[in-house]
Amino acid sequence: MLHPSENSYHGRTSTNQEYWHERIRQTNISALDKIEAGKKPALLGFCSDTGIERNQGRIGAKNGPDTIRQALGPLAYHARFEHIQDFGNCWDHDGNLEEGHDELYGHIYSLLAHNYFPVIFGGGHDLAYPHGKAVIDHCLAKNEKVGIINLDAHLDLRTLANDQGHSGSPFFQLAEAYGKDFHYCCLGMQPASNPTTLLTYAKKIGAHLIDIIDFQLENWNEIQDQLEHFCSDKNKLYLSIDLDGFSSAYAPGVSAPSPLGFSPVLVMKVIDWLLASKKMISLDIVELNPIFDQDNCTAKLAARLVEYSVRKM
Template sequence: MLHPSENSYHGRTSINREYWHERIRLSNINALDKIEAGKKPALLGFCSDTGVQRNQGRIGAKNGPDAIRQALGPLAYHARFDYIQDFGNCWDYDGNLEEGHDELYGHIHSLLAHNYFPVIFGGGHDLAYPHGKAVMDYCLAKNDKVGIINLDAHLDLRDLANGQRHSGSPFFQLAEAYGKDFHYCCLGMQPASNPKSLLTYAEKINACIVDSSDFQQENWQGIQDQLEHFCADKNKLYLSIDLDGFSSAYAPGVSAPSPLGFSPILAMKIIDWLMASKKMSAMDIVELNPLFDQDNCTAKLAARLVEYTIRKM
């Protein structure tokens, strides 16, 4: 575990701390204080390429967390919190993804237990397994029913590869681990990127899927109806945002780019709706690959989505 670095945040200076970099408090995750009155966001990164590499993607996502921080720093600050705590990064220890996941799981579970709202920066989408596991374990112990919402071109319901977890398997692992308690919704799924075997498995576990042809702004009422149906009986929601779900016009710097993805405006409408539900417990944003970014626009998109979510808390 690495402590966060002050070098990750830069921006204009102001008298009244009007920018994000002036509102960041670098914190030690091993010295958590419980917040009694309402949740506060907690930033945490997972620096790993291993899951992406195992899934035959373009490596480089291990640099994603600090690229998001660098894009966050200069943004104007409008959240209601006096400061935002950043707890640094976890690593996968020279390719030992499983060990890295175990550490990440423990830290996220501890954040939840101390009444924080985890905001996890990736890294590959494999981190959704320890993240989702922490949310599930914490919430199920309190008899809460959890809904997992994934904004993504891919279902990420692939089986393990030679017995190893990877960036395409996190929701398969969660489905197999939690059975009837696993409730999953994927928004923006692209049929061309998901073979029939995955769609068959999604049907088997009764997943809610809105494919890319229907995940369009002009179909907002239909999307909202799906969300209302999925979320109606859930007490808690966990949102995972895979940047490769966006059109590569907005997000070229990802592990698996696509020209036919969704728009940032639609994603923000989803965030708005979810935050208004008052059921959101955690989120992550994954697959930023700075090696392939253009003018840092993908990192800036990730930062704007984080800023928007926390502003809506």
């Protein structure tokens, strides 16, 4: 089952609906066919720690989606859409991650079919597997080529654990499932967080990687060139943002914090570039762990990235 999250949005009131919490319309996804179609964002959460636990990470991300909503509610609203649909949360059914992934896949595929722009809140990065499946299947049905861009310290190309997917394996699962139709770019990858076996596999599948040393604001012109090289022959793009790719100075509330990492300003420039291409059709923000956050700064960062992306659409 999937229900809108109640009481997640708060903020000051205004006479002209000037804040996000006043523009949210919480709707059950069963009513999707009754809502006016059109290319606009739709929010959806996946509440799960199972994939992170399987990957030996710090649990707590299951509360990420509603924590992002709480940080999003008070922000000033400047997007062009009259309202934003929030279809609530789904989850992993008491640890049955595969069943949860199947449900999430179906919901995202339906949103894409109704011409929505899915914005998915995590939860662990394992959700990129059903999210990626939905985007690739949707595009392959239209003979379109999809590029997946992952902003992350980790490649997330690990093999399965006990024949089960986890937060470190989503792009491995997609690569194995789609072969030549899987096109992957990882920005901000940290070699210290990725053993040689993962780098070897990335080379085998033709992944495009930009090391954290090169993924810096002062190198923006080179980053643009590499984005153009990767995206030029793609019809559509799906962006996945793992909050643990940011420096822990910006994002302490994650499963795997790092003192190194990229900056919010650089990520916003990447979002700008991708949206300007008119190819980006889907987005997720994952790995927020409120248990380890400090002054809600990681949650506020996630909310600002959502606000910025929607405002720039």
